[in-house]
Amino acid sequence: MPTISRKGLLMPESPIRKLVPYAEQAVKDGKYIYHLNIGQPDIKTPxxxxxxxxxxxxxxxxxxxxxxxxxxxxxxxxxxxxxxxxxxxxxxxxxxxxxxxxxxxxxxxxxxxxxxxxxxxxxxxxxxxxxxxxxxxxxxxxxxxxxxxxxxxxxxxxxxxxxxxxxxxxxxxxxxxxxxxxxxxxxxxxxxxxxxxxxxxxxxxxxxxxxxxxxxxxxxxxxxxxxxxxxxxxxxxxxxxxxxxxxxxxxxxxxxxxxxxxxxxxxxxxxxxxxxxxxxLDVPQTYFDNVLEEYVGRRNVLIAELNKIDGIKVAMPKGAFYCIVELPIKNSDHFAQWLLENFNIDGETVMVAPAAGFYSTPGIGLNQIRIAYVLKKESLIKAVHILKEALKVYKD
The missing domain is CATH 3.40.640.10 (Type I PLP-dependent aspartate aminotransferase-like (Major domain))
Incomplete structure (x- = not known):
C-alpha cells in the first residue's frame, strides 16, 4: 500500500480543532457548549x-x-x-x-x-x-x-x-x-x-x-x-x-x-x-476603544472567577484575549474530551484547548489549558462554574 510522507506523519493535529468531532457529537446529544477553545471573537465585524x-x-x-x-x-x-x-x-x-x-x-x-x-x-x-x-x-x-x-x-x-x-x-x-x-x-x-x-x-x-x-x-x-x-x-x-x-x-x-x-x-x-x-481600515478609533473595554471587562471577570477554584494557577494576560490555566489534573487532553463526552450541568458543558499542543518541549503543559475569553461576561461566569464543578468529580 502506498505510504504518506514522513512530513505528513510529523504534522501535528491542532490542539484547538482536534476535539471538534466530540463537540459535534455533544451538540447532537442535545448539549450546549461554551466555546473557550478558539479565538473566534463574537464582536461584530465592522x-x-x-x-x-x-x-x-x-x-x-x-x-x-x-x-x-x-x-x-x-x-x-x-x-x-x-x-x-x-x-x-x-x-x-x-x-x-x-x-x-x-x-x-x-x-x-x-x-x-x-x-x-x-x-x-x-x-x-x-x-x-x-x-x-x-x-x-x-x-x-x-x-x-x-x-x-x-x-x-x-x-x-x-x-x-x-x-x-x-x-x-x-x-x-x-x-x-x-x-x-x-x-x-x-x-x-x-x-x-x-x-x-x-x-x-x-x-x-x-x-x-x-x-x-x-x-x-x-x-x-x-x-x-x-x-x-x-x-x-x-x-x-x-x-x-x-x-x-x-x-x-x-x-x-x-x-x-x-x-x-x-x-x-x-x-x-x-x-x-x-x-x-x-x-x-476606515473604522474609527472608537471601535477599538469599545472593543478594548469589552475585553478588559471579560478578562477581569474570567480571572476573578478562575481564582475562586481551589488548586488552579492562572497567568494574568496583558494583551490579546487568551490565558493559560494550570489545573490540578494530569492530562488536559483527556479532561477536555471528558468534558464533552461525559460531563454537563443542566445540559451545558465547555470546550477548552489542551495546552500541551502549545509547547514543543515534551512533557510540558500536560496539566494546562488555554482559554479564549471571546464570550460575553455572563457566559464566561457560567463556563467557569462548569469547570469548577467538573474538577470536583473528574478522575485522571
Whole structure:
C-alpha cells in the first residue's frame, strides 16, 4: 500500500480543532457548549467592511496582483505609519492570512534542518509551519510562575547554533496574553544584530493591550531594517477571521522578493476579502476603544472567577484575549474530551484547548489549558462554574 510522507506523519493535529468531532457529537446529544477553545471573537465585524463587499459593482471577479492590490497596500501602509511603523506599500506582501505569511517566510529564510527559536508556549500552528518547512523549533521556555516573561539574553544566546536563522515572537502573545516591553524588544534586537539573525514578530493582536500598556513593534527599532519581519492579519483586529487576509511587512528587499515568488505560485490573495479589509481600515478609533473595554471587562471577570477554584494557577494576560490555566489534573487532553463526552450541568458543558499542543518541549503543559475569553461576561461566569464543578468529580 502506498505510504504518506514522513512530513505528513510529523504534522501535528491542532490542539484547538482536534476535539471538534466530540463537540459535534455533544451538540447532537442535545448539549450546549461554551466555546473557550478558539479565538473566534463574537464582536461584530465592522459594517463598513461588510458593506464594501455587498455594495461593490464588480462585474468580473479577477485576480489581484500576487503581492496584493496596490490600493489596499497603500492604505495599509498609512495604517502602519499611524502606528509608528515607517513603511511604504512596497514593503508589504498581502497573504491568505497570517498563516500563509509565516509559511512563505519560513521557506524564504530557512532551509530544511535550520532552526528557529520561539518563546514557549507559542501559537500551536508554529509547529505545523515548521514541520511543513522542514525547520526545527528550538524553544525558549517561559513559565507560568513568572507570568511567561521573556527569558534572559543569556538564555536566548545559549540556544543559538550555526543552524539558527531566526527568533520568532508573538506580541501580544497567543496563548499567554504576554506583552513584550520596549526593553525586551531592544534585547532581542541586540541579539539578532549580534548574531546576524532574523527577528520575526507576529503582531496580529497589536490593538489588544490592557492596563495602560503600549505596543512596541520590532519595526520601531533602529538598525533592524535587514533583520525585522512583521506578520499581521485582519482576523482578530476587525473580527474578520473568515476573510483570510494577512500580510508580511519588511524593509529587507531580498526577503520580500523571495516571498513574492511563493506568492506568485499561489497566484493572488482573495479579491473580495481585500476589498473588505481595505474598507475595515476606515473604522474609527472608537471601535477599538469599545472593543478594548469589552475585553478588559471579560478578562477581569474570567480571572476573578478562575481564582475562586481551589488548586488552579492562572497567568494574568496583558494583551490579546487568551490565558493559560494550570489545573490540578494530569492530562488536559483527556479532561477536555471528558468534558464533552461525559460531563454537563443542566445540559451545558465547555470546550477548552489542551495546552500541551502549545509547547514543543515534551512533557510540558500536560496539566494546562488555554482559554479564549471571546464570550460575553455572563457566559464566561457560567463556563467557569462548569469547570469548577467538573474538577470536583473528574478522575485522571
Amino acid at each position: 459594517e463598513v467592511a461588510l458593506r464594501a463587499v455587498k455594495e461593490n459593482d464588480i462585474e468580473i471577479l479577477s485576480y489581484s496582483r500576487s503581492e496584493g492590490s496596490e490600493s489596499y497596500r497603500k492604505k495599509l501602509a498609512k495604517y502602519y505609519n499611524n502606528n509608528n511603523i515607517n513603511v511604504s506599500h512596497k514593503d508589504i506582501v498581502v497573504t491568505c492570512g497570517a498563516s500563509e505569511a509565516l509559511l512563505f517566510l519560513f521557506s524564504s529564510i530557512m532551509d530544511p534542518g535550520d532552526e528557529v527559536i520561539i518563546s514557549e508556549p507559542f501559537y500551536a500552528n508554529y509547529i505545523a509551519f515548521s514541520v511543513a518547512s522542514g525547520v526545527k523549533v528550538v524553544p525558549a521556555v517561559c513559565s507560568i510562575e513568572d507570568n511567561f516573561a521573556l527569558p534572559s539574553i543569556d538564555a536566548f544566546e545559549k540556544l543559538i547554533t550555526p543552524k539558527t536563522r531566526a527568533i520568532l515572537i508573538c506580541n501580544p502573545g497567543n496563548p499567554t496574553g504576554y506583552v513584550y516591553s520596549k526593553k525586551e524588544i531592544e534585547k532581542l534586537a541586540s541579539i539578532v544584530k549580534k548574531n546576524d539573525l532574523f527577528l520575526v514578530a507576529d503582531e496580529v493582536y497589536r490593538e489588544f493591550i490592557y492596563d495602560g500598556g503600549t505596543h512596541h513593534s520590532i519595526m520601531e527599532e533602529e538598525g533592524l531594517d535587514e533583520h525585522a519581519v512583521i506578520i499581521d492579519s485582519v482576523s482578530k483586529r476587525y473580527s474578520m477571521c473568515g476573510a483570510r487576509v494577512g500580510c508580511l511587512v519588511s524593509k529587507n528587499k531580498t526577503v520580500l522578493k523571495t516571498v513574492l515568488k511563493f506568492a506568485q505560485a499561489r497566484l493572488s490573495p482573495p479579491t473580495y476579502a481585500q476589498i473588505a479589509s481595505k474598507a475595515a
